[in-house]
Amino acid sequence: MITPAFELSQDAESLTIAIRVPYARVSEFEVYFEGVDFKFYAKPYFLRLTLPGRIVENGEEDGSYDVDKGIFTLRMYKETPGEHFEGLNMLTSLLASKKSRSAKPLVEVTGSSELPGESKEDEEEDFDWEIEQSPYEELTESDLNAQCHYGFGNLRTGVFKRLQDELSDVIDLKDPDSTSLGERRQKRLAAEESKFDPDHYLADYFEDEAIRKILKYKPWWTIAFAKMMASPERNQEQNNQETFQVSFSKEENYQLLKFTNKSYLLDKRAQYHVYYGLIDILLAYCYEIRVTEGESNVESAWNIRKLSGTLSWFESWNNVHEILVSFGRRVLCYPLYRHFKLVTKAHIDTVKILQLGRSAILKCLLDIHKIFQENDPAYILNDLYISDYCVWIQKVKSRKLASLGETLQRTYLTKGQLGLEIEELESAALLVQGEETESQVPCSISSQQLSGFDSLTKDSAKPDAISSSSKTEDLSVDRAKPADHEGGKVNYLEENATSITDSLEFCLKPDIRTYDVGQEKPVTSSQSPRVSAPLIIELEEKMETESQPSQQCGTSAVDEGKQPT
Template sequence: MITPAFELSQDAESLTIAIRVPYARVSEFEVYFEGVDFKFYAKPYFLRLTLPGRIVENGSEDGSYDVDKGIFTLRMSKETPGQHFEGLNMLTSLLASKKSRSAKPLVEVTGSSELPVESNEDEEEDFDWEIEQSPYEELTENDLNSQCPYGFGNLRTGVFKRLQDELSDVIDVKEPDSTPPAERRQKRLAAEESKFDPDHYLADYFEDEAIRKVLKYKPWWTIAFAKMMASAERSQEQSDQEAFQVSFSKEENYQLLKFTNKSYLLDKRAQYYVYYGLIDILLAYCYEIRVTEGESNVESPWNIRKLSGTLSWFESWNNVHEILVSFGRRVLCYPLYRHFKLVTKAHVDTVKILQLGRSATLKCLLDIHKIFQENDPAYILNDLYISDYCIWIQKVKSRKLASLAETLQRTYVTKGHLGLEIEELETAALLVQGEETEVEAPCQQLPGFDSLTGGPAKSDGISSPKAADLSVDRAKRADCEGGKTNSLEENTVPNTDSLELCTKPDIWTCDVGQEKSVSSSQSPRVSAPLIIELEEEMETEPRPSQHHETSPVDEGKQPA
């Protein structure tokens, strides 16, 4: 039997299902529906759905068939008029559960029920994003060999024993089946230390024209997020973000129909690994979309898996901050464009995607799945992670993603956290640049700090690196102390690098860039981080033209 393409829509009184069945006989079809069960048969098509709400047969139902398009349209009444059915665009989760065909699969629940099966995590009202720590215990060799899982929820083992030839082209960790998580992390950090190239980093730091261009790019979720915020302000119902739906293309709907519907039995620790792994993968994807301006290429699979510690090293994360640190390090070590501003942009983009809800997150995962599926051998990562994420995300409650987005939004990472000594490197390079400029043109005003983070030298007296250093020092003292954000001095150059890890929402109570209070009706949970918002305002301001001297590191830039 063939599962047909279908779409669902609703109004206050009824539910409508449009089913595409070309070449089916109009006189030979059967429809059955009761409660949450719906069945449709028209040889060779068969469709069975578990609906998110109950429908009833009361004589007002009707149907039609468009011969030219081959589409059956069935309209049925809701048992409770006015009830809103959520998740009608989550097509995979609506399909009736069936057995998995994969070898050595994840644990799954099969069988029919009146409502879609959700994991036990959804029964918890409070959700704390910190994993409980346990004392370190020395393990024997047998224990190490038997406790090296990976994949979605760390529920797979032994996969790469059969794929040794393709292993090196997909992931960085060697022999993952016998390498415990702690050793993977140590090797990852060592690999990043050896890969970091100061010349490449400084070249991108000073010659930032190409980077500035990609920073101005607006991906689709930026526009969707702005529409959602405008809609929330008009309706004053910011709590119901799922009301703003992100639409799927026909190709994406076909992708959803190909997945096997199943539910995952994850313990509490595995749930954390899944949520944190989602953040890590989305960060890498946001970077890739920005630097390619939405046009994926042959390097896209490499970029996504290389920037994600989850995909390249099978990392298991304990908190959001270490995810951002890992992502920041890998951005400055591997891709073509290596600038800290790209880290903060990907951070903001990921927050927006999560705040848009399940539909937006699923849309991104489907794009990653497509990118990997068209690349050999990256498709292996679909089997290990992405396919399961596409199925799992359709049953995640909206409040869980909102909580995850809020935690990510309130967490910051600075250059100092990355452990690559890039602040010292920048200071030394600026001193060298200043000395050479003084020799060549002692009376000429020196260029200011990095135009992406501090802007050009101002006419208010900041005309040398030393003066700029003083302004940065003042910004660094504007810290998160006592749950409040100190006001920045006038003419101080704001810098994201000066922020320490801060999880206090008070920093969103004022807009420093505009020096106006934010309306009390605006929810902190759906506003971008303050300092990053300020930098975006600075990017749009007109800049005075100035002559830049040639940087001594310009010739050191090499492609990744």
């Protein structure tokens, strides 16, 4: 049997399903629906769905078949008029569960539409996004080997024993099957320390024309987020975030139909790891989309997996801040463009995607899946992470994603927290640049004074009849000197406009300890309660824009000072 392509839509009273069944006979259509169950059969097509709400047969339903397009359309009525059916575009979760064909130790539960770990009581409690700590216990070697898991929810192990030849081309971790979580982190930090290049960083810091262009790029989620915020009904529960801003293409719908619907046995700690891994992967994806301006290339798969500690080192995270620290370090160590503003932009983009809801997240994951699938051997990461994320995200409650987005939004990252000493590096470079600029300014003034002195010497040798006119000229020269000096000051500001703008963040980001959402103890993050990260970026861009008219004025002042008297 073939599972046909289908789409669902709704209004206040009814639910409409459009099923594409080309070359099917109208006389062989069979439809059954009751409650949340829907079945459709037209040889060789068969479709069985578990709907997110109940429908009822009341005699008013109607159907039609477009022979030219091969689309069968059926309109059914809701049991409770006015009820909003959530997740109609989550096609994989609507399909009935199939028998598992996955290799162990990945555990799945078929025939269930909800996560086993998410009971009603768990749904009601507030997520604090902080993993519970347990006392340290000395472990034996066998216990350590048993803990070397990775993949979605840390449910995989032993995979790379069979893939040693392709291992080095996919991840940075050499032996994941025998490397504990603590050892992975130590090796990752050491690799980043050795990879950081101060010359490359300073080159991008001062010569940032290409980076400024990248920062102005607006990905699709920026537009969708603006529409959501402008919507007058955005606070109403019926206006679900994932239904009206984000839509899927035919290719993406086809991707969804190819996934196997399953539920995962995840304890509370594993659920935290999955949520945090999602943030880490989205941060890397947002950076990639921005630097390529939405056009993926042969390096896209490398960029995403290299910037994500989850994908390249099989890291498991304990809080949001350490995810941002890892991402920031890797941005400044590995890709072509290494600038801290790109880290902040990716941070803001990820917050927007999370606030848009499941559809936006799923759309990003489908794009990552496509990029990895077309790259050999990055497709292994689809089997380990992305495919399971695409299925799992369709069943996540929107309230949890909103809570995760708020936590990420309130967690800020500063340069000093990266541990790469880039603040000291920038200060030293700016000091050297300031000394060089100051040494050039007196030279220009002294040359002007010398030219004025020469004119005075020549005028003193002229006859008395011309002395009066020469005095007038001398006065005009004297008047021009302040203008020349003023022009020198403007030139100095022009040459250091970028430096002054970039150093603005030191004034706007005081070192203030803040609190992560859901925890009473302060986290190691620097955050200003008055000035947020997006506001800092807007202020910097405004300063850069306002510096352009002053540059033009400075140029005219210098030109006037150079005019012959």
